[in-house]
Amino acid sequence: MDLHSLLSLALLILYASIIIEPYRAFGLSQGSFGLEGGAGICSAVTVHGYRCQEFHVRTDDGYILSVQRIPQGRLGSGGGGGGGKTKQPVLLQHGVLVDGMTWVLNSPDESLAFILADSGFDVWISNTRGTKFSRRHLTLDATNPEFWNWTWDDLVTHDLPVVIDFVFKQTGQKIDYVGHSMGTLVALASFSEGRQINKVKSAALLSPIAYLSHMTTALGNVAAKAFVGEITTLFGLAEFNPKGEPVMNFLKALCAQPGVNCYDLLTAITGKNCCLNASTVELFLKHEPQSTATKNLVHLAQTVRDGTLSKYDYGNLFYNVKHYGELRPPMYNLSNIPHNLPLFLSYGGQDALSDVRDVETLLDSLKLHDPDKLSVQYIKDYAHADFIIGVTAKDIVYNQIISFFRHQL
Numbered sequence: 001m002d003l004h005s006l007l008s009l010a011l012l013i014l015y016a017s018i019i020i021e022p023y024r025a026f027g028l029s030q031g032s033f034g035l036e037g038g039a040g041i042c043s044a045v046t047v048h049g050y051r052c053q054e055f056h057v058r059t060d061d062g063y064i065l066s067v068q069r070i071p072q073g074r075l076g077s078g079g080g081g082g083g084g085k086t087k088q089p090v091l092l093q094h095g096v097l098v099d100g101m102t103w104v105l106n107s108p109d110e111s112l113a114f115i116l117a118d119s120g121f122d123v124w125i126s127n128t129r130g131t132k133f134s135r136r137h138l139t140l141d142a143t144n145p146e147f148w149n150w151t152w153d154d155l156v157t158h159d160l161p162v163v164i165d166f167v168f169k170q171t172g173q174k175i176d177y178v179g180h181s182m183g184t185l186v187a188l189a190s191f192s193e194g195r196q197i198n199k200v201k202s203a204a205l206l207s208p209i210a211y212l213s214h215m216t217t218a219l220g221n222v223a224a225k226a227f228v229g230e231i232t233t234l235f236g237l238a239e240f241n242p243k244g245e246p247v248m249n250f251l252k253a254l255c256a257q258p259g260v261n262c263y264d265l266l267t268a269i270t271g272k273n274c275c276l277n278a279s280t281v282e283l284f285l286k287h288e289p290q291s292t293a294t295k296n297l298v299h300l301a302q303t304v305r306d307g308t309l310s311k312y313d314y315g316n317l318f319y320n321v322k323h324y325g326e327l328r329p330p331m332y333n334l335s336n337i338p339h340n341l342p343l344f345l346s347y348g349g350q351d352a353l354s355d356v357r358d359v360e361t362l363l364d365s366l367k368l369h370d371p372d373k374l375s376v377q378y379i380k381d382y383a384h385a386d387f388i389i390g391v392t393a394k395d396i397v398y399n400q401i402i403s404f405f406r407h408q409l
Contacts, residue, residue, distance in 0.1 A: 041068045041125060041133070044104045049074040050117060057166045059129070059158040062140065066133035067163060068100060068125040073118040074108065087122035088201075088405065089171040091164065095182035096152070096296060097289040099133055100125035102180075102388055106277070110391055112178065115398050121405075122171060126163050128155060130239070131290040148238035151299035151312045152182070156189045164196040174201035176405045180388050181354065182300075184208040188362075189309070189332045191341065202342035202408045204401045206387040207354040210309050210334065210362045240294040272350045273383040275390040309334065334365040344375045344404045346397055348382030375404055 042052035045068070053069040072087070092103050092113060103125055108114035117123045127133040130148065140147040167175050177200055179187045184205040191197055299312045306313075311329040314320050324330055337343075343366070347359045356378075366374060377400060382390070387397060 041066075041100050041104065041127075044101065045070055045113075048108045048114065050108075050114065055166070055170075056136075057163055058138070059162050061154070061158050062138040063129040063159070064134065064136035064138070065129060065159060065163060066100075066127040067166065068127075070113060070117045070123040070125075072122075073120070074114075087120060088176060089122040089124060089167050089173055090116055090176040090178060090405070091124045091126060091167055093126050093160070093177065093179040093183035093187065094128065095180055096128070096292045096300070099131040099290050100127045106389055106391065110394055112388075112393070112398050112401075115394055116402070119402050121176075121402075124163075124167050124175075126159075128292075129159060130292050142239070145238035148293040149295065150293050151296045152186055152189075153299065153311050155186045156193070157195070160186055160190050161196045164199050168196075168199040174199055176201050176408075177203040178206070178401065179203070180206045181209050181384065185210060188334055188337065191337045192332050192334050194336070194338075197338060197341065200341065202344070202405060204344040204346070204404060206346050206397065207351055207384050208345050208347060208359060208362055209354055210365070211303075211307065211358040237294060239291050240297055273385045273390065274350070274381045275386050275392040277389070277391050334362070335368055337366070337369070339368055339370045340373055342373045342375075342404070342408045343369065344377070344401060346377040346379065346387065346400070348384070348386060349378065349380040350383040353384045 042054055045052040050070050051072060053071065055067045055069065057065045057067055059065065092100070094100055094102050103113040104111050108118070113123050113125060129150070130142075135142045137147055142148075164175060164177075177187060179185075184207070187203055187205065188208070188210050191200070191203070295312075302313050303309065309332045311324065311332070313329045314323065317327050320327055320329060345359070345363070347354055347356065349356060363376065377397070379386075379396060382396075387393060390396075
């Protein structure tokens with residue numbers, strides 16, 4: 001693996017793993033907008049004998065998001081019956097700098113999307129704005145800096161709710177939700193504001209991210225400090241493209257900082273993953289990383305710096321007052337999450353990003369949650385990437401998720 005790939009993977013995993021009042025949504029056949037590359041996910045699905053459908057969902061601020069559906073299990077398998085209407089829908093949400101492909105990279109016996117489909121679930125895969133599958137907008141081109149003028153606040157208020165609403169209307173059922181890392185952050189923030197919560201049956205949060213004060217990676221902390229600055233001067237780029245030369249030069253500069261070792265980046269960034277398959281990591285790098293908004297990474301860095309969970313800080317009292325009517329950005333109050341919403345949290349003892357102490361802070365914010373609605377799994381040997389592409393995740397984590405979902409009324 002060359003330095004370019006390692007550096008890209010480092011930042012990818014660092015912020016990895018994003019998807020709100022009912023907004024107008026519409027579904028289109030693949031042909032309506034062209035395949036756009038989204039068919040890449042369906043190709044990765046159908047090659048294993050599964051059906052795959054693709055839709056495009058529009059947010060109220062004009063972004064067109066690609067959504068894939070695996071309505072049943074492998075043809076001829078026990079999970080293959082039915083047309084999806086009576087099956088329990090589950091929505092899978094990836095994180096920043098990756099896309100929905102991450103859920104189908106391992107074999108059908110190891111990838112969560114396939115395992116859920118074979119277990120009788122109606123599986124939906126979301127692709128966040130800015131990824132190669134969701135680079136469309138009603139009026140803006142992806143080359144326009146305004147296309148990239150957003151942070152994860154916008155994913156909380158626009159993307160996630162409209163996708164949840166779309167799946168709910170397509171299936172007529174409340175959804176189960178699975179998020180990894182950043183996919184947990186946007187869900188927690190959205191649930192705390194009551195967005196589409198009446199359409200969510202339960203949620204499984206893997207490597208949950210809400211607080212990042214105890215991140216134990218030197219490169220991560222250096223990157224976070226570098227991102228806390230004026231967005232218009234950081235790179236002079238609105239789009240943060242990990243494969244672009246300006247970003248690569250930035251990453252190389254980070255690796256030159258004292259105390260930052262970029263030779264074993266996967267371990268340095270995510271913690272010591274126990275159970276990754278080298279071929280899966282190689283395949284992963286063929287598809288990832290994806291672009292995000294530089295402004296989005298600044299917002300993530302603010303979370304590291306401030307140790308709080310709040311909306312984007314414009315760094316200027318005038319602009320904060322203009323946007324929020326307050327001098328400081330409003331906080332997301334996770335204790336407002338409905339106490340009877342079934343939550344499953346799974347975290348690892350070796351995770352350098354979703355650190356055990358930060359997860360404990362998250363759990364403390366959920367201390368008023370109904371005890372019988374909160375399930376917590378701690379896996380001593382797991383690190384950040386094990387939860388999404390680990391070859392042992394089926395037996396250790398995914399079977400627990402399926403059992404959790406099936407026990408919700």
